[in-house]
C-alpha cells in the first residue's frame with residue numbers, strides 16, 4: 001500500500017507542512033491549524049487539487 005503524504009497549507013497563517021491522510025479528517029470536516037489554531041474546512045488546507053484528490057480517495061468520498 002502506497003503511503004502518499006500530502007502538502008497542506010494554512011490559508012490563515014500561510015504555514016505549509018506535510019501530513020499523512022490517515023491523520024486528517026474528511027475534506028468536508030473541520031480541521032484546526034496546529035500553527036495558528038484557525039479552524040476551517042479540511043479541503044481549504046490542501047495545497048493542490050492533487051492533494052485534495054488523494055485525501056478524498058483515502059476517505060472514499
Ligand SMILES: [Zn+2]
Nearest residue numbers: 010013033036
Ligand atoms: Zn494556520
